[in-house]
Amino acid sequence: MEKELKAYEDLDFLRSNEARPIRILSEYLEPEKRFIDNNIQNTVVFFGSARSRPDDKKSKDNYWVAENMAFKLGELSKDLQRKKLSYTICTGGGPGIMEAANRGADRAGVKSIGLNIEIAFEQVPNKYISKDLNFEFHYFFMRKLWFFCHAKAIIVFPGGFGTFDELFEMLTLIQTEKLERKNFTILLYNKEYWNSVVNFKKLAEHGMISEKDLKLFSYFSSADEGFSLLKPKLIKAIKQNNNCI
Numbered sequence: 001m002e003k004e005l006k007a008y009e010d011l012d013f014l015r016s017n018e019a020r021p022i023r024i025l026s027e028y029l030e031p032e033k034r035f036i037d038n039n040i041q042n043t044v045v046f047f048g049s050a051r052s053r054p055d056d057k058k059s060k061d062n063y064w065v066a067e068n069m070a071f072k073l074g075e076l077s078k079d080l081q082r083k084k085l086s087y088t089i090c091t092g093g094g095p096g097i098m099e100a101a102n103r104g105a106d107r108a109g110v111k112s113i114g115l116n117i118e119i120a121f122e123q124v125p126n127k128y129i130s131k132d133l134n135f136e137f138h139y140f141f142m143r144k145l146w147f148f149c150h151a152k153a154i155i156v157f158p159g160g161f162g163t164f165d166e167l168f169e170m171l172t173l174i175q176t177e178k179l180e181r182k183n184f185t186i187l188l189y190n191k192e193y194w195n196s197v198v199n200f201k202k203l204a205e206h207g208m209i210s211e212k213d214l215k216l217f218s219y220f221s222s223a224d225e226g227f228s229l230l231k232p233k234l235i236k237a238i239k240q241n242n243n244c245i
Helices: 015-037 060-079 097-108 140-149 161-175 190-196 202-204 211-215 223-240
Strands: 043-047 088-091 112-117 134-137 151-156 185-189 218-220
Touching: 015 134, 015 140, 043 060, 043 134, 043 161, 060 088, 060 112, 060 185, 060 223, 088 097, 112 140, 140 151, 140 161, 151 161, 151 211, 151 223, 161 185, 161 211, 185 190, 185 223, 202 211, 218 223
Parallel strands: 043 088, 043 151, 088 112, 112 134, 151 185, 185 218
Antiparallel strands: none
């Protein structure tokens, strides 16, 4: 008689509806182990469009500012490591702004994380992610947990639905104090873009958010400006070493 597969060896079962809790748990436990193995305690997360390209007239500015800012942050991380402080640049792992940030980290000679997601188009891992920190997720909500778990700052470039989803979820977590982190920084690149697609002030005028909520984020217009805004608060946030959400 042919030997039966153990339940954890049965791929048909593991891919079934009944095994969904196992798959969800796997997307928590396997990344957690890799983060521990690589001593990942703090991250700076880059969000932005997968459609930004280094040679495209409309989006190349976004791409190269992200690359340069990631490079500056990579250089800073090397200096901080000597003081027993550390953080790692983290992206969604795909093309566009994600590639730019991983690329900047690679140019600085530091490791970076790519939290990829299996979707129908656009999302192919870029070549600048550190090999042992290249992840592939099925569930968006588990991917977002790891975006936010160790984050001490997020830097958001122009993007579409995915970028808005990530930005507004983080704003909600901070606003509702579900994510209690002092000196947490949210930076938005290109004030003109954001003001043209979201009228944050109108939300406050209509009473949908508080005036103080407008201070949850800041705008920047260059890598140098963004780095200057982020650096002091980032160092303080790392020293506080808050736990995962």
